[in-house]
Amino acid sequence: SQQGEEDPQALSIQEGENATMNCSYKTSINNLQWYRQNSGRGLVHLILIRSNEREKHSGRLRVTLDTSKKSSSLLITASRAADTASYFCGSGGSNYKLTFGKGTLLTVNP
C-alpha cells in the first residue's frame, strides 16, 4: 500500500502566512525527503531528514520527523506566490528507493 500520505490534500493561504503540511508513512525508513512539483514539471528536491534526526532547517523551510508516530511535517514560513506548487514527501528505504504520498497542493494567493 502507498506510504507517505500527506495532509491536507489542498491548502490555500495568503502571501506572508505560514504553510504546514504533514506526512505519514507506514514502515521503517532510513530518511524522509520533501519535494516540490510545479504543474507538469519534474520534482525538485527540498530537504532530506534522516531517521536519527528530529528537525532540520533550510532557508524558509523547517522539517520535523517523529519516527515514533511515523510522521513528518514541512513548514514554509513567510510564503510567497512562487511557493504555489504540489509538495510530496518520499519515505526512503533501502536501495535508495522512495515511496511517495499523494501530495499537498499549496496555493499562495498574492
Added chain:
Amino acid sequence: GAVVSQHPSWVICKSGTSVKIECRSLDFQATTMFWYRQFPKQSLMLMATSNEGSKATYEQGVEKDKFLINHASLTLSTLTVTSAHPEDSSFYICSAGGREARETQYFGPGTRLLVL
C-alpha cells in the same frame, strides 16, 4: 543541485508503436535511476529501479516486457514503451541517485506521452 534531463519532453504516437524516453544525469554519475509514472493530480508511482550494468527491478504489477529499461552507463537510462496503447498515456518521470548523490533523487522534467 544536480541536473537530470529527459528527452523528449512530450511525444504523441499511434497505438501499436514503440516510444523510447531517455534520462540523462548531466553533471554526476548515477549508479541508480528510477522510472515513475504519474497520472493527473496524483502521486508518482514507481515503475522500476535500474542499476548501471544490471537488469532493472520492476515493481509489482509493472510489465517488464512492455516497459523495457536499459541503464547502459552511469549517465544514461532509457525507458521504451513497447506496443503503446491509449492507456499508456501518462507523464513519465525519471530520477537519478546514488554514488555522490547518495539518498537524494534528482528528477528529470518528465515526458508526457499521448497514445492515439
